[in-house]
Structure formats: C-alpha cells, structure tokens
Amino acid sequence: MRGSLLSLISVLATLFIFYPMEASARIFIDINSPFSRKFAVAIPEFRNTSPQGSSQDLGEKLSRVISNDLDLSGYFSLMDKGAFLEGNREGEALNFKNWSVIGAELLIKASYSSVGQSLEVDLKLYDVYWGRQILGKRVLGETHRHRELMHRLSNDIIRLLTGYDGITMTRLAFVGDATGNKEIYLSDYDGHNAAQLTSDKSIVLSPRWSPDGKRIIYNSYRDNKGPKLYMRDLSTGAVRTVSGRSGLNIGATWSPDGTRVALTLSEKGDSDIFLIDLNGNIVQKLTDHWAIDVSPSFSPDGSRMAFVSNRAGGTPQIYVMNISDGAVERITFESKYCTSPSWSSRNRIAFAAVSQGLLDIYTIAPDGSRMRRVTSGTGNNEDPCWSPDGRYIVFSSNRNGRYHLYLTNEGGDHQRLLTNLPGNQTAPSWAP
Amino acid sequence: MSKRFSSLCVMFAFLGLFLFLGASCAKKQVQVTEPPKAAPEVKPEQAPAPKAEGEDAAAKEARLRAEKEQQLEKQRKAFESENIYFDFDKYEIKPEAKTVLQKKAEWLLANTRYSVRIEGHCDERGTNEYNLALGERRANAAKEFLTALGVPGARISIISYGEERPAVQGANEEAWAKNRRDEFKLIY
Incomplete structure (x- = not known):
C-alpha cells in the first residue's frame, strides 16, 4: 500500500525539464548507424543534501548504478574520476572549461537527499561543448529501491540522446x-x-x-x-x-x-x-x-x-x-x-x-x-x-x-x- | 532364442543346487536341535513332530529366500552398473553396447517381475534442448534393441536427462565419453 503510494508519488513527482534546442546543436547518438562512436561522459560524485549529512555512502551506490547503465548501453565511455579538475561540492561553480579540457563531452551532476525510506535525486545533464544543460530531472522514490530509480534516470538520458528507450528498465x-x-x-x-x-x-x-x-x-x-x-x-x-x-x-x-x-x-x-x-x-x-x-x-x-x-x-x-x-x-x-x-x-x-x-x-x-x-x-x-x-x-x-x-x-x-x-x-x- | 533357453537352463541348474545345499544344511541343524525336545513323553503322531518339520521347512525356505535374494541383489547391481556408451552427437548402438544389451535382455527375460527405466544422457557440449532430444534418442535406441530381443515394451520406460546428470565431471574427451551413455534402473 505504502509502496504503491510512494511509487505513484514518485511518478507524479518526476519533473521533466526539456530545453528547447535545435537538433544540430545537441549531441545525438545515431544507434542505427554501425559506425557510432562512444561519447565521453563525466560523472563527479553525487552531492549529499540529506539532513545532518546522513546516508553519506548512498551517493557512491547511486552513481555506480547510473555509470554502469551508461557503460552497458555501449554508447558512452565513463571518464576516470581522478582526471576531474572540478567536483560537485556545495557552492562550487560549474565551469565548462574544466570539463572540455579533459575531453568530457557530457557531464552529469546530481544531488540526493535521503530521509528515512524516502529518497530524492536531482540530476542535470550538460552538453559540455555547447556549455548548457540538456536534461534536468528530479525523482522521488524509496531508498531501498534506489536502483530502480537510477535505472529510470539512465533511461531518460539514453532516450534523450538516442531517441529510443534503452534496456535499463528491463x-x-x-x-x-x-x-x-x-x-x-x-x-x-x-x-x-x-x-x-x-x-x-x-x-x-x-x-x-x-x-x-x-x-x-x-x-x-x-x-x-x-x-x-x-x-x-x-x-x-x-x-x-x-x-x-x-x-x-x-x-x-x-x-x-x-x-x-x-x-x-x-x-x-x-x-x-x-x-x-x-x-x-x-x-x-x-x-x-x-x-x-x-x-x-x-x-x-x-x-x-x-x-x-x-x-x-x-x-x-x-x-x-x-x-x-x-x-x-x-x-x-x-x-x-x-x-x-x-x-x-x-x-x-x-x-x-x-x-x-x-x-x-x-x-x-x-x-x-x-x-x-x-x-x-x-x-x-x-x-x-x-x-x-x-x-x-x-x-x-x-x-x-x-x-x-x-x-x-x-x-x-x-x-x-x-x-x-x-x-x-x-x-x-x-x-x- | 537358443541363448535365451540356455540361460534359463543355467538359472534352473543354479536353483536346483541351492535347493540341494539348503536341504542338507537344514538336516544338520535338525540333528542338533532335536534331542532335548524329543525327551518329554508325547504321542509320536502329535504336535511336536509336525511342528519340528514345519520349523524345518520354514527355516529352509527363509534361508533359500535369503540366498536367492542375495544372489539377485548381486545380479541387480551388475545389471544397473553396466552402462552403454555413444559417440558424440550420435545415438546408434555400438557393437560393444550390443553385447551389454544382449545380457540385459536375457536377464530381463529370466526375471519377469522387473521393469527397467532407461536414462539417456549426453556430454555437456552443445545446448540443453538439443541434448534432451538426443538423450531421448539414446534411451529409445536401447529400448528398441531390448524389445527386438523379446523384452516386452511395457516393461521398459525411458527418460532423457540431456546433459543435466553427468556421470563424471570434467571438460575433456575422457569425461565426455563417460557421460554419453544410457543408464539402466530396475523397477520392482
């Protein structure tokens, strides 16, 4: 009962923020082409905004799910965190130069807040070359079902970039x-x-x-x-x-x-x-x-x-x-x-x-x-x-x-x- | 047919020998146990004598049964422990397997209260579904051979385990050869 209510809330709470743009201006992965190359994606540590800094280890878990999803899709190469010049700390300004210079084409910045069994994740996807946000999404779900929540976000990213649903929800x-x-x-x-x-x-x-x-x-x-x-x-x-x-x-x-x-x-x-x-x-x-x-x-x-x-x-x-x-x-x-x-x-x-x-x-x-x-x-x-x-x-x-x-x-x-x-x-x- | 007859003769000869041995043993035992019992004054025609004789026969019978059962147990073990083997992706009965199956047929014809379950197996190579069908063919090939030798089809059931029940573990030809087999389980 509680689970289904929360799921419903999480669906309702899903906010789509698509930014209008020209097709030529954004990264598009042609998955029907046999010669598609992989796009370099940078995923800095998720920022923890939980009250009193609880659930510190959850961020790593969340980021691992989405990194693995993007890797399994075959469309992306995940960049080594050790090469990052910029993190994802509170108040840290986003400077696209710091990402383009290390070769990142896509950047994912996310924060999460976990209170009891409730988990909220806020994710933004940036096109580094054009220096702008191409996807922004906030999802709400249950902490113990965090993998499902992250698979949904991965699918949104893949659908935006390829035009097709991925396999992350299967x-x-x-x-x-x-x-x-x-x-x-x-x-x-x-x-x-x-x-x-x-x-x-x-x-x-x-x-x-x-x-x-x-x-x-x-x-x-x-x-x-x-x-x-x-x-x-x-x-x-x-x-x-x-x-x-x-x-x-x-x-x-x-x-x-x-x-x-x-x-x-x-x-x-x-x-x-x-x-x-x-x-x-x-x-x-x-x-x-x-x-x-x-x-x-x-x-x-x-x-x-x-x-x-x-x-x-x-x-x-x-x-x-x-x-x-x-x-x-x-x-x-x-x-x-x-x-x-x-x-x-x-x-x-x-x-x-x-x-x-x-x-x-x-x-x-x-x-x-x-x-x-x-x-x-x-x-x-x-x-x-x-x-x-x-x-x-x-x-x-x-x-x-x-x-x-x-x-x-x-x-x-x-x-x-x-x-x-x-x-x-x-x-x-x-x-x- | 003549083979079948000769094996029946052998079986009866054995049976006769057991009867004889059993009888002589029983007599010896009677001699030892009789005297003390015979002492009290009882009419000769009455109870004790038939009773003694009854015990005599029962003991004899029990011993015979035990011995026969022992012998049968040996035969059953021999029957069940002897598999037949196949070539890779094949279900033809090989010449050496024919000899084994002839022995099994003779035994089944001489021991009519037994039914047999033939289990067809494959080595681990290939895919389960194909191997399940192949295992069934291997079991069926043995069944057909036995029925051709006169074993009623109603006494033979088959099951395929494909590659699911290997006899030995290992990913080499030696192990594979031992796993491409029919096993024979007696049902009684």
Whole structure:
C-alpha cells in the first residue's frame, strides 16, 4: 500500500525539464548507424543534501548504478574520476572549461537527499561543448529501491540522446544452480537484485517470459518423470502444468500474441515441434520429420519460425519455416553444430555454433545472408537471447571458469559481465 | 532364442543346487536341535513332530529366500552398473553396447517381475534442448534393441536427462565419453 503510494508519488513527482534546442546543436547518438562512436561522459560524485549529512555512502551506490547503465548501453565511455579538475561540492561553480579540457563531452551532476525510506535525486545533464544543460530531472522514490530509480534516470538520458528507450528498465530470467539444483532466478537487466523464483529441488530449465511479462513458462523434472512444461503466474505465484505428456515437453517459446506456445513433444516417439494452446491442447503440428526438431523461435509477426534440426547429415542446423505453408529452408552451413536460435524484434537471428571445438554466438538474417560473428576466443558462449529492442544480446559464457551471463551489442565489440553470482547462470530470457 | 533357453537352463541348474545345499544344511541343524525336545513323553503322531518339520521347512525356505535374494541383489547391481556408451552427437548402438544389451535382455527375460527405466544422457557440449532430444534418442535406441530381443515394451520406460546428470565431471574427451551413455534402473 505504502509502496504503491510512494511509487505513484514518485511518478507524479518526476519533473521533466526539456530545453528547447535545435537538433544540430545537441549531441545525438545515431544507434542505427554501425559506425557510432562512444561519447565521453563525466560523472563527479553525487552531492549529499540529506539532513545532518546522513546516508553519506548512498551517493557512491547511486552513481555506480547510473555509470554502469551508461557503460552497458555501449554508447558512452565513463571518464576516470581522478582526471576531474572540478567536483560537485556545495557552492562550487560549474565551469565548462574544466570539463572540455579533459575531453568530457557530457557531464552529469546530481544531488540526493535521503530521509528515512524516502529518497530524492536531482540530476542535470550538460552538453559540455555547447556549455548548457540538456536534461534536468528530479525523482522521488524509496531508498531501498534506489536502483530502480537510477535505472529510470539512465533511461531518460539514453532516450534523450538516442531517441529510443534503452534496456535499463528491463528484467531477466535465467537458470542458476547455486543451491545445487537448477532453479529459475529473476534479476534486473544488469544482473542485480537476483532472486530465486522456483524451489522445485529438481532440474528446472528454459525459462521464457510471456509477451506481456506477467508469466513465465519453463521445464521442470519436479514429478520425476521427465521434462514437463509449467507456467508460473508472476503476480500470484500460481504454477500449473501446461504440457505434461510422456517424453519431452521442451524448449517452449511463446507466440508473439501470447496465446500459443510452440515446443518439442515426443509422446509418439519422434521429437517434433507442435503449437499448443495454454491449456496444452495441440493446435497444429509444425514439423513432421524423423529427425530431432527443437528450440523454436518465432519471427516478430509470428508468420515464421526458426528452429534446430539434425535432418541433414545428422548435425544440428538452423532452419526457418513458413508457418502458413510449412515450407522449410536451412539457413546455416558454416558449422557442424548450430543451435539455440533467437529471433529479434529487428529480424536478426542469433544462434550458437561450434567453431574450433567451442561454442560462439553469431547472428544471421532470416534468409541466411549477412552472417556475423559476435563472440570469439573466450570459452563457450551459448544461449543467446535478444533484448526486447533487438539491439543487445544476453548470453551465458564459461570464459572465466563457471557459466555467467554476459551482455553484448550485436557487433560484439562491447561485452560485459552481468551476473557474478555463486554457481552457474545459464539460459537467460529477456523480459518484454 | 537358443541363448535365451540356455540361460534359463543355467538359472534352473543354479536353483536346483541351492535347493540341494539348503536341504542338507537344514538336516544338520535338525540333528542338533532335536534331542532335548524329543525327551518329554508325547504321542509320536502329535504336535511336536509336525511342528519340528514345519520349523524345518520354514527355516529352509527363509534361508533359500535369503540366498536367492542375495544372489539377485548381486545380479541387480551388475545389471544397473553396466552402462552403454555413444559417440558424440550420435545415438546408434555400438557393437560393444550390443553385447551389454544382449545380457540385459536375457536377464530381463529370466526375471519377469522387473521393469527397467532407461536414462539417456549426453556430454555437456552443445545446448540443453538439443541434448534432451538426443538423450531421448539414446534411451529409445536401447529400448528398441531390448524389445527386438523379446523384452516386452511395457516393461521398459525411458527418460532423457540431456546433459543435466553427468556421470563424471570434467571438460575433456575422457569425461565426455563417460557421460554419453544410457543408464539402466530396475523397477520392482
């Protein structure tokens, strides 16, 4: 009650202060250009305006969230605080020369005040070259939810500079084995605030958020009779069986409208991909082949589906099927082992393929053209999943020993560790 | 078929031997325990004699059962501990696996109250979903082989664990080879 009231207040209290300016006059990041460069951003220490100077250590936390957000976006390079000529103390005048001379293009000055559980943050973004403020925002929220508050500010900055929402407000589901059993965990997009969702004490696999973000389907061996498909309502915590047929009920993916699920069933002995409704009734048999057919992923309009099959020569490859007429086309030929297709909202397909004995992430157009390598030379890189905006890929990698989740842009030149949690983290699914 | 028959003969021969050994042991024991009991004046046709004989038979039976159970336990352990192995990304039954499966089929045909659960496994390479399907194929391949040898399909269930239950840890060919396997669990 109190939380929702505060959230409401914080939304209402959000003050937008956009300054009118000509497009040519401000920094604009063209994120659709393959040749975008990174902008140097300086973030001096947040000024603490809390009564009696309390919550002194909070400023560092707040600034770390926003710095990490801007870094993860791939559009900015964060400047070393040691190079700053000017701070952010009370009464300290802002001299743009002090920032332009060290190479800063953007400057973020922020102050905060924390009283009890209430937190107020005031943030100003400056274009150093033009010497003017381009964003001013004051937000109010709860201290223990400060990360969320900062993610919102980061998103405002990214939206102002790129014209698009960023990924800072999104969430992830993934499989973690810290308890000794594989269970599903949820976290913020940056890997923080991770919390265990399932407690099946069995094997839980392949979480997938529903298109409305309210439910998650996943596989579990909880009844000890093989992988069944379950659905969990995230608001009530209610779990029900969606498909509990004998054999496999695996690798489920939502249709874009959220009314159907495609998955691999093997009740009749052969593993084929079926379309079922949310009560588990078969709507359509999508593949009909003696080979292994798994891991469906729909195109954004739902008219096509990428999947994995070993129908040619017995090695797994990526295929694309036209749902209406069942026409199937193989799109990968470069590797003897291609799996885990993920179809982005911008119509690129990410997948994992073996080269020189290790799995790496690639992307490809749905017609099999313009293949691009995303990772290389760093252990196994698997389970790619696109961000809802189709600009980032989250994947799991054992490049540092155990499997953790990493974030990358499609070019692969900006890879960052997200989860540094105990055990292994795999099979990420990005919330809408 | 002839193999099956000969294995049945062997089983019966063993059974006969156990019966014989069991009987001779029981007699010895009777000789030791009888005299003190026989002393009191009781009519010969009455209770004690049948009782003694009843104890005799029960003890014999218990011993036989225990021995048979011991023997069976050994056989079950042997049955469950012997896996069959596969090549990478393959589910064809290899020649050495066929020998193992023939033995398993014979045992299952001789011990009809047992069912078997075949668990298909993969090595850690590749992705879970594909490996789950591959593991199922490996389990199915063994099931088909056993049914071809006459084991009723109703006594065989399968489950795939994909790469989720490795037999040994390790990221090398030695470990991977041990993990690409079918395990056989008896259900009774």
